[in-house]
Amino acid sequence: GAGVSQSPSNKVTEKGKDVELRCDPISGHTALYWYRQRLGQGLEFLIYFQGNSAPDKSGLPSDRFSAERTGESVSTLTIQRTQQEDSAVYLCASSLRGQGRSYTFGSGTRLTVV
Amino acid sequence: ELKVEQNPLFLSMQEGKNYTIYCNYSTTSDRLYWYRQDPGKSLESLFVLLSNGAVKQEGRLMASLDTKARLSTLHITAAVHDLSATYFCAVVDNNAGNMLTFGGGTRLMVKP
Numbered sequence: 001g002a003g004v005s006q007s008p009s010n011k012v013t014e015k016g017k018d019v020e021l022r023c024d025p026i027s028g029h030t031a032l033y034w035y036r037q038r039l040g041q042g043l044e045f046l047i048y049f050q051g052n053s054a055p056d057k058s059g060l061p062s063d064r065f066s067a068e069r070t071g072e073s074v075s076t077l078t079i080q081r082t083q084q085e086d087s088a089v090y091l092c093a094s095s096l097r098g099q100g101r102s103y104t105f106g107s108g109t110r111l112t113v114v
Numbered sequence: 115e116l117k118v119e120q121n122p123l124f125l126s127m128q129e130g131k132n133y134t135i136y137c138n139y140s141t142t143s144d145r146l147y148w149y150r151q152d153p154g155k156s157l158e159s160l161f162v163l164l165s166n167g168a169v170k171q172e173g174r175l176m177a178s179l180d181t182k183a184r185l186s187t188l189h190i191t192a193a194v195h196d197l198s199a200t201y202f203c204a205v206v207d208n209n210a211g212n213m214l215t216f217g218g219g220t221r222l223m224v225k226p
Binding site (some may be wrong): 033035041042043045048056091093102103104105106107108 | 212
């Protein structure tokens, strides 16, 4: 597609439920990143996928968070047993490998846990 | 661990004035990005700076990079209301799989 597509754009869920967020990167982009942005805050790195390499999961805040990516296509971020502190905008970005590449961000999924 | 610090965190300025936002980072990097974010929106790429001494300009915004000082600046010339947004710098960590590490952002308000 022309840009990074994320769905849903908004998600309201009850505390304790599981949610799944989806990111569809730009076609051909080998790298994919998930970030979290709490209200009025900067971006926190969550996880990074590069091609077929093992993902860098160092930013995942707890074992309730997991992400998958099949090859160089769609990625899903799953949050189990959601807590109110998980409320945030979850942003996905993709990029090409190589010097000077740009990172293109999606519009994000606004997650509200009530 | 790479740390990126921006200052100021909040900036209120009058239209027509000039100001500079600073971005310091803690380890060597060969790429630095500036992004703009409007309320409720995603991030819009402004500049990519790839080498020491790099300077890029777009309209009233000019970004520069000093890799020796580990410092980038975003200079605003003759600010206008439309520039009101939050500006983030982000640095690539060469030792961490080319991950982007973001500064905390500078919220800019330009008053008429």
